[in-house]
Each structure stands twice: as structure tokens, then as C-alpha cells.
Amino acid sequence: MSTESDITPSAADRHHPLLKLALELGPLLIFFFANLRAEWLAVQFPALAALGGPLFIATALFMLATIVSLIVSKVVLGHLPIMPFVSGLVVLSFGALAIYLQNETFIKMKPTIINALFGVALLGGLVFGKSLLGYVFNTAFELDAEGWRKLTVRWGIFFLFCAILNEVVWRGFNWYYQPDMKAADNAWVVFKVWGNLPITLIFTMSQMPLILKHSVTPETDGEK
Numbered sequence: 001m002s003t004e005s006d007i008t009p010s011a012a013d014r015h016h017p018l019l020k021l022a023l024e025l026g027p028l029l030i031f032f033f034a035n036l037r038a039e040w041l042a043v044q045f046p047a048l049a050a051l052g053g054p055l056f057i058a059t060a061l062f063m064l065a066t067i068v069s070l071i072v073s074k075v076v077l078g079h080l081p082i083m084p085f086v087s088g089l090v091v092l093s094f095g096a097l098a099i100y101l102q103n104e105t106f107i108k109m110k111p112t113i114i115n116a117l118f119g120v121a122l123l124g125g126l127v128f129g130k131s132l133l134g135y136v137f138n139t140a141f142e143l144d145a146e147g148w149r150k151l152t153v154r155w156g157i158f159f160l161f162c163a164i165l166n167e168v169v170w171r172g173f174n175w176y177y178q179p180d181m182k183a184a185d186n187a188w189v190v191f192k193v194w195g196n197l198p199i200t201l202i203f204t205m206s207q208m209p210l211i212l213k214h215s216v217t218p219e220t221d222g223e224k
Contacts (some may be wrong), residue, residue: 035054045171066092134148
């Protein structure tokens with residue numbers, strides 16, 4: 001099993017940017033709609049009912065979609081992108097614990113753990129002189145060393161912000177909707193899918209001036 005290990009994007013990465021986006025967003029959308037239609041799914045597929053409530057059914061399908069996504073990435077792209085790979089490990093681990101223990105806390109804390117891991121890894125990598133973000137966004141653009149360093153700092157802080165935000169939101173919903181935990185679960189799922197995505201897109205777009213300033217072409221980079 002291999003993950004991305006070079007900042008230079010491969011030919012497969014350059015030719016399948018939309019596929020990579022679909023593979024990363026697909027499982028998340030399945031999670032949302034599975035939670036929304038969990039009762040119908042439980043009737044149509046009785047085996048799913050044994051997993052527990054809507055959030056557990058959605059998590060099981062999310063886990064399955066994540067596995068499929070990683071397999072397709074390996075087959076089509078020839079490697080496993082780092083962020084989806086690490087996220088997949090956390091999804092499978094915490095999802096299995098949540099279903100086995102019937103404890104939704106593991107599901108809701110999963111984004112916190114993932115974002116915290118990425119934030120600490122990115123900022124920690126800079127301590128050792130490594131701009132790890134280059135291994136994540138290598139298919140989207142290429143920057144000079146200073147650009148990767150600055151962008152890594154910003155994304156590291158952003159990931160830590162998202163980790164804290166997730167904790168505040170899910171715990172806040174649990175308090176606000178108590179004792180109606182189903183309403184709290186639904187509100188958190190909506191935030192996870194339709195709240196996190198716009199926040200991430202806005203942050204990403206806000207980094208375009210930095211990206212444009214420090215962008216380099218493969219030829220220019222090779223001359224340095």
C-alpha cells in the first residue's frame with residue numbers, strides 16, 4: 001500500500017482532479033442522506049436496523065463508502081491520498097467503536113480528532129522544516145518553499161479551529177435540544193455536511209492571493 005510521497009503531482013492526479021473531489025465528497029454526502037433516510041433504509045434492509053439508530057446506520061454506510069473511495073483511489077490514481085487515507089483510518093476506527101458500544105460520542109468526536117491530527121501534524125512538521133501541506137495539495141497547485149510554509153501555517157491553524165468548532169457545535173446542540181437527542185443528531189449532521197463545507201471553501205478561496213503570489217511552474221521550479 002502506498003500513499004502520496006512526492007510533492008510533484010503524478011500524471012494520474014493531473015488527469016483525474018474531479019474524480020478525487022468526488023471520492024472525497026461522496027462518502028460525506030452518503031452520510032448525510034443515509035441519516036436523513038435511515039428509517040426507510042432500515043425497513044428496506046432489515047440488517048441495517050440491527051446497527052442502531054439513524055446516526056449508526058449512516059455511520060456504517062459512511063464507513064463502507066470510505067472503503068470504496070480508498071479502493072477506487074488506489075486502483076485509478078495508483079496511490080492513496082494522504083488526507084483521505086488518514087481520515088479513513090479514523091472513520092473506520094471511531095465508527096466501529098461507536099456502533100459496537102452504541103455510543104454516538106465517538107461519531108461526533110471523529111471530526112475533532114481528524115482536524116486536530118492534521119493541525120498538529122502540519123504545524124509540527126514546520127518545526128522540523130517540513131511543509132507537509134505540499135503532499136496534500138500537490139495536485140491542485142505548485143508553490144515555492146516560502147509559499148508552502150505560509151500556507152501550511154494557515155491551514156494548520158484552520159484545522160485546529162475546525163476541531164474546536166466541532167466540539168462547541170455538537171456539545172452545544174446536545175445541550176440545546178436535550179432531551180431530544182435525535183434533533184441534536186440531525187442538527188449536527190447538517191452542520192457537518194452543509195456547515196463545514198462552506199467554511200472550508202471560504203477559507204480556501206481566501207488563500208488565493210497567497211497561492212497566486214507564490215505559484216511556480218514545474219519548469220521554473222526545476223531551474224532553481
